[in-house]
Amino acid sequence: MHLTNEQLDTFEREGWLFLPEVFNRQEAKGLRADARQVFALDRVEVVREKDQKTARTAFAAHTYNDGFRRVGRHPRLINPVMQALGGPVYMHQYKVNAKAAFNGDVWQWHQDYGTWARDDLMPEPRAMNIALFLDDVTEFNGALLFIPRSHQAGVIEAGHDVSTTSYPLWTIDNRTIARLVEEGGLVSPKGPGGSVVLFHSNLVHASPSNMSPFDRTIVYLSLCHVDNRIRQFKRPEWIAHRDFTPIVPLADDCLRTRQAEDSQP
Amino acid sequence: MHLTNEQLDTFEREGWLFLPEVFNRQEAKGLRADARQVFALDRVEVVREKDQKTARTAFAAHTYNDGFRRVGRHPRLINPVMQALGGPVYMHQYKVNAKAAFNGDVWQWHQDYGTWARDDLMPEPRAMNIALFLDDVTEFNGALLFIPRSHQAGVIEAGHDVSTTSYPLWTIDNRTIARLVEEGGLVSPKGPGGSVVLFHSNLVHASPSNMSPFDRTIVYLSLCHVDNRIRQFKRPEWIAHRDFTPIVPLADDCLRTRQAEDSQP
Secondary structure (H helix, E strand, C coil): CCCCHHHHHHHHHHCEEEECCCCCHHHHHHHHHHHHHHHCCCCCCEEECCCCCCEEEEECHHHCCHHHHHHCCCHHHHHHHHHHHCCCEEEEEEEEECCCCCCECCEEEECHHHHHHHHHCCCCCCEEEEEEECCCECCCCCCCEECCCHHHHCCCCCEEECCCCCCCEEECCHHHHHHHHHHHCCECCCECCCCEEEEECCCCEEECCECCCCCCCEEEEEEEEHHHCCCCCCCCCCCCCCCCCCCCCCCCCHHHHHHHHHCCC | CCCCHHHHHHHHHHCEEEECCCCCHHHHHHHHHHHHHHHCCCCCCEEECCCCCCEEEEECHHHCCHHHHHHCCCHHHHHHHHHHHCCCEEEEEEEEECCCCCCECCEEEECHHHHHHHHHCCCCCCEEEEEEECCCECCCCCCCEECCCHHHHCCCCCEEECCCCCCCEEECCHHHHHHHHHHHCCECCCECCCCEEEEECCCCEEECCECCCCCCCEEEEEEEEHHHCCCCCCCCCCCCCCCCCCCCCCCCCHHHHHHHHHCCC
């Protein structure tokens, strides 16, 4: 798993990169079982939707679930980001977003670095997301929406929306979104479970609600260059981590060996 | 505009039929201007979203707007439905659904005939919708979701949802939707403004919210066979009409001649 120069150029220009089927069906299936376990936990890290029942997102799942611990150090996710950011990275944020069948609510238009800068005083956008689809992502179950090249606008003014969903978010106004879409268009990466998408921390993105009977679970690793660690610890540790240790990737078969271990008597 | 036997068979089996670009760009553009005027009116027929500002749907627009009056008697919409229903039709309901950019809210999973039977005592599902896209419908702006062949299930049990959106609706439970989708799948007809979609009054459908900067205005004619008129007048006349006169289609160029008339000094 190594990005080509062409892929790195595309990422720089467009702000995102889709990598289909980086993980196989068996790996994705095992992690879906982990996600079900995690969403059923009564923990502060597991944020519910407005119905106070459906899981919306499970923060820091790599700290209390073995499958997600391995994903958080998986070479197929860590290596491309180290390449794109040019050096060692630590885990700034980790979440498993449920976007559950029927009840998964929207994520409004926002930039991630906007929040990391405002709330956590992260010095620069030398951090990014890499997302792993656990379910097939289709036009029906709340696929991500990206505005290509919007990362080139830097940090955009935002307002703190505390009412639309159960989770407060710094969101961007409609007029700005309309202008950015006029310039860059809209894309919506879709593909089978096991696919991966990288996106720049200043890329403006959103996702609609999920009315379909199909879950749309995605794991997000938000990785930050170790020289760019956050300066303010306002948010809980399980939302904005304070362990700045460089991540050392595990072996490529780390999810398979675990399944082998698990199946032993 | 005449449906082939193959198209009629498809409609019978699948419960829906997509007809791309039945109206041309000029006709669609003129009607978008009409829609803007209608949505700006302070009338009881114009229902707002939960924000009490954005137009959600304009009922009975054919009774107070000349463009929509012509659409309500347009041969390209009336003739196919007369074919499918096997006889003359009257206008049971007429609405222009806005699904406005950024603010257009969901329509939950439902069958139209379920409401017409329960609220209006329409004897049989000898009525159907024909929808005209005024804007391009894409994967981004809240396209309709159909469950193919779900019309074959007849009238499905439903609950009256008065809280999800600003408009009360008889909606179908998640377990039933999951089963119907397992059997029939999901489709989402998309296409340029001017395209038309017919669907059976028992076809289960929904539409997600619109987060994009693109409006998604659609005109819905709900046409009923004249022998199948409603028996109960519980809902306002502008929601469930009581004029059972058979519709006589206008000329095919009725929208063009109007534009010509309008442009005269």
